[in-house]
Amino acid sequence: MNYSPCRALRAGKLHPGSKACHPMTMGPKPASPSVRRPNGHLHDTLGRPLRSLRISVTDRCNLRCRYCMPQEEYVWLPREDLLTFEEAAQLASVFTALGVEKVRLTGGEPLLRRDLHRLVALLAANTAIRDLAMTTNGVLLPAHAAELRAAGLQRVTVSLDTLQPERFRKLARRDEMPGVLDGFRALAGAGFTGTKIDSVIIRGFNEDEIPALLEFGRAHNAEVRFLEYMDVGGATEWSAAQVFSRADILALIARRYGAVEPLSAEDVAAPAERFRLRDGTVFGVIASTTTPFCRACDRSRLTADGMWFLCLYATAGINLRELLRRGALPDELKERIALAWKQRTDRGAEERKASRDRGAFLPVEALRRDPHLEMHTRGG
Numbered sequence: 001m002n003y004s005p006c007r008a009l010r011a012g013k014l015h016p017g018s019k020a021c022h023p024m025t026m027g028p029k030p031a032s033p034s035v036r037r038p039n040g041h042l043h044d045t046l047g048r049p050l051r052s053l054r055i056s057v058t059d060r061c062n063l064r065c066r067y068c069m070p071q072e073e074y075v076w077l078p079r080e081d082l083l084t085f086e087e088a089a090q091l092a093s094v095f096t097a098l099g100v101e102k103v104r105l106t107g108g109e110p111l112l113r114r115d116l117h118r119l120v121a122l123l124a125a126n127t128a129i130r131d132l133a134m135t136t137n138g139v140l141l142p143a144h145a146a147e148l149r150a151a152g153l154q155r156v157t158v159s160l161d162t163l164q165p166e167r168f169r170k171l172a173r174r175d176e177m178p179g180v181l182d183g184f185r186a187l188a189g190a191g192f193t194g195t196k197i198d199s200v201i202i203r204g205f206n207e208d209e210i211p212a213l214l215e216f217g218r219a220h221n222a223e224v225r226f227l228e229y230m231d232v233g234g235a236t237e238w239s240a241a242q243v244f245s246r247a248d249i250l251a252l253i254a255r256r257y258g259a260v261e262p263l264s265a266e267d268v269a270a271p272a273e274r275f276r277l278r279d280g281t282v283f284g285v286i287a288s289t290t291t292p293f294c295r296a297c298d299r300s301r302l303t304a305d306g307m308w309f310l311c312l313y314a315t316a317g318i319n320l321r322e323l324l325r326r327g328a329l330p331d332e333l334k335e336r337i338a339l340a341w342k343q344r345t346d347r348g349a350e351e352r353k354a355s356r357d358r359g360a361f362l363p364v365e366a367l368r369r370d371p372h373l374e375m376h377t378r379g380g
Contacts, residue, residue: 041098041099042098042099042338042341042342043341043342044341044342044343044344044345045342045343045344045345046295046344046345046347048295048296048297048298048344049099049298050095050098050099050100050298050300050337050341051099051100051101051102051298051299052100052101052102052103052104052298052299052300053092053095053100053102053103053104053299053300053301053302054103054104054105054106054299054300054301054302054379055088055092055103055104055105055106055301055302055379056105056106056107056108056110056301056302056303056304056377056378056379057088057105057106057107057108057110057113057116057119057304058082058107058108058109058110058112058113058304059074059076059077059107059108059303059304059371059377060076060107060108060109060112061107061108061109061112061137062109062112062137062139062140062174062176063109063137063139063172063173063174063176064172064173064174065159065161065171065172065173066171066173066237067200067202067229067230067238070237072173074371075371076371077303077304077305077371077377078305081305081306081321082304082305083304083305083306083321085115085118085119085122086122087306087321087324087325088119088122088302089119089122089123089126090324090330091302091306091320091324091333092123092126092129093126093128093330094330094333094334094337095337096126096128096129097128097330097334098334098337098338098341100128100129101128101129101130101131102129102130102131102133103123103129103131103132103133104132104133104134104135104157105119105120105133105134105135105153106134106135106379107135107136107304107379108304108377108379109136109137109139109140110134110135110136111136111139111140111141111143111144112140113304116144116148117144117147117148117150117151117153118151120132120134120148120151120152120153121151121152123152124151124152124153125152131154131155132152132153132154132155133153133154133155133156133157134148134153134155134156134157135156135157135158135159135198136156136157136158136159136183137158137159137172137176137180138158138159138160138179138180138183138184139176139179139180139183140179140183141156141158141179141180141182141183141184141186141187142179142182142183142185142186145183145186145187145189145190145192146186146189146190148190149190149191149192153192154194155192155193155194155195155196156187156192156195156196157195157196157197157198157225158180158183158184158187158195158196158197158198158222159197159198159199159200160180160197160198160199160213160216161199161200161201161202161206162206162209163209163212163213163216164209165177167205167206167209168180171205171206184220184222188220188221193221194223195220195221195222195223196222196223196224196225196284197213197216197217197220197222197223197224197225198225198227198286199213199224199225199226199227200227200228200229201226201227201228201229201244201249202229202242202244203229203241203242203243203244203248204242205242207244207248207249207252210226210249210252210253211252211253211256211257213226214253214257214277214281214283217281217283218281223282223283223284224283224284225272225283225284225285225286226249226283226284226285226286227285227286227288228243228244228245228246228285228286228287228288228289228290229242229243229244229289230288230289230312230349231289231352231358232312232313240358243289243290245287245289245290246273246285246287246290246291247290249285250275250285253275253277253283257277257278257279258277258278259278260275260276260277261275261276261277262274262275263275263276263282271286271288271293271297272284272285272286273285273286273287273291288349289349289352289353290353292347292349292350292352292353293349294346294347294348294349294350295347295350297311297346300341301378301379302320302379303317303377303378303379304377305321306319306320306321306322306324307319307320307321307378308320308337308340309378310340310341310344310346311346311347311348312348312349312378313346313348313349313351313352314346314348317378318336318337318340320333320336320337323336
């Protein structure tokens with residue numbers, strides 16, 4: 001992360017909710033030389049390596065979560081524009097030749113893409129990928145967990161924001177919570193380890209479930225990561241008043257469980273800042289709204305139709321599908337990607353934090369004109 005807890009909090013001598021440990025009072029942590037100048041990586045203008053790639057395989061989803069897809073109907077990407085699995089794997093190989101080591105499959109809901117295990121197998125055969133993961137809402141995991149594991153998928157993150165059925169229906173506008181819960185059992189049965197749970201915390205909606213989500217994660221051997229509500233893409237109803245901040249999350253957990261111990265970052269570019277409770281339970285906080293980690297961000301996003309975005313807040317991307325389908329050779333693709341990354345200056349979350357009168361990032365009209373601006377299209 002770009003900010004570290006203050007010394008008093010690290011030593012367990014200060015309450016996490018203390019003003020002295022509020023994110024706004026923390027100084028930036030010096031960038032680790034291993035992150036800024038690792039061998040074999042391409043770097044942008046701020047010294048950030050091209051190391052992580054998120055590949056969206058579909059813009060479709062079987063839920064309609066209010067912070068991502070608040071409308072019922074959308075302008076979907078043309079099916080003929082979607083990358084084939086072979087094309088996606090080919091582009092992934094170009095990225096790994098430039099230093100990418102971590103690949104995450106996303107959507108929309110990635111399990112809506114038929115035969116996704118075929119893409120997993122193609123990517124698993126790329127020995128440069130040391131971490132192959134997927135983010136899913138979990139609804140379809142019972143039917144696919146075993147084949148994904150057999151194909152070589154290493155880790156899964158499940159999005160789960162509430163454990164209350166009525167709240168789930170209100171948030172997702174679908175009655176699919178039983179399938180999600182079955183999905184956790186399917187992951188364990190298939191032999192997955194290192195499972196994570198992503199929980200978006202919205203003030204006035206689900207902050208009271210933070211302890212319950214921690215307990216659920218512990219019961220399922222999954223590490224919970226609490227996400228601040230972000231104002232990207234489909235979050236057209238976002239407001240600062242709905243943000244339950246990192247400081248709020250830590251203070252609530254400390255009141256319930258006692259001292260919270262910050263853990264040293266194994267990877268300072270990772271989005272989650274990790275903590276441990278007295279009983280050994282580990283959880284994370286992704287504070288992209290109040291404590292942006294832009295200056296350590298090493299990830300970019302490839303949409304299902306081959307548009308490459310260098311930042312979650314970017315409003316324009318590079319059409320790699322077009323280059324690929326007109327016959328561009330790997331060296332030409334590498335040159336195009338390398339040039340764009342070397343010129344990268346993106347600090348979207350930092351710039352949004354500095355915005356005056358901050359409201360929703362994009363109006364519905366803009367999203368309807370360009371589906372690539374949607375969170376569910378670019379893979380969150």
